[in-house]
Amino acid sequence: DIQMTQSPSSLSASVGDRVTITCQASQDISNYLNWYQQKPGKAPKLLIYDASNLETGVPSRFSGSGSGTDFTFTISSLQPEDIATYYCQQYDNLPPNTTFGQGTKVEIK
Amino acid sequence: EVQLVQSGAEVKKPGESLKISCKGSGYSFTSYWIGWVRQMPGKGLEWMGIIYPGDSDTRYSPSFQGQVTISADKSISTAYLQWSSLKASDTAMYYCARQSLFCTSCYNTWGQGTLVTVSS
Numbered sequence: 432d433i434q435m436t437q438s439p440s441s442l443s444a445s446v447g448d449r450v451t452i453t454c455q456a457s458q459d460i461s462n463y464l465n466w467y468q469q470k471p472g473k474a475p476k477l478l479i480y481d482a483s484n485l486e487t488g489v490p491s492r493f494s495g496s497g498s499g500t501d502f503t504f505t506i507s508s509l510q511p512e513d514i515a516t517y518y519c520q521q522y523d524n525l526p527p528n529t530t531f532g533q534g535t536k537v538e539i540k
Numbered sequence: 541e542v543q544l545v546q547s548g549a550e551v552k553k554p555g556e557s558l559k560i561s562c563k564g565s566g567y568s569f570t571s572y573w574i575g576w577v578r579q580m581p582g583k584g585l586e587w588m589g590i591i592y593p594g595d596s597d598t599r600y601s602p603s604f605q606g607q608v609t610i611s612a613d614k615s616i617s618t619a620y621l622q623w624s625s626l627k628a629s630d631t632a633m634y635y636c637a638r639q640s641l642f643c644t645s646c647y648n649t650w651g652q653g654t655l656v657t658v659s660s
């Protein structure tokens with residue numbers, strides 16, 4: 432099974448700061464990597480799909496990059512409404528399986 | 541509007557059976573994979589499995605194979621997640637989610653979640 436290592440587990444940043452979260456896969460997953468935002472008490476929301484594509488309606492301050500085993504999620508200018516936990520998610524088709532990263536809790540300093 | 545509406549919260553005793561539901565609307569239910577995701581209290585997301593309602597093709601995470609059953613009734617646009625014998629460790633929020641057609645195994649529509657509490 433493919434393992435995902437997401438870091439950091441939490442971070443505190445100021446409004447307007449650039450925030451970066453990383454996910455590392457235990458083997459090559461091409462660009463089969465998605466990013467979600469989950470606010471407390473709410474269902475997750477898709478932000479980035481296939482490593483770098485912005486989901487429709489998602490603000491452009493969110494972005495993703497990477498391929499193979501190393502992936503990065505960035506908030507270019509942190510806003511108060513971005514307080515949430517962010518998860519990466521990878522897909523493996525042999526056997527069909529999906530794994531989420533451990534999550535990164537983002538707080539305002 | 542595309543929507544997934546899940547059944548309400550459940551409180552059950554260990555050993556009891558349970559079936560929770562996820563009703564799709566606003567789209568062709570038979571044309572999109574529906575997945576189920578577990579979130580234990582204070583913990584992260586765990587993918588459980590997925591079903592294609594068009595032909596009931598079902599895939600399970602190795603971690604959940606044999607522990608739950610995923611099914612769908614396309615005549616009423618509803619997917620199900622069921623347990624035959626609940627354990628306290630099944631206490632969690634369960635989400636259904638629809639895969640997008642435009643990406644590799646990403647989920648762009650989610651249900652509101654069903655909280656399952658298993659306690660004696």
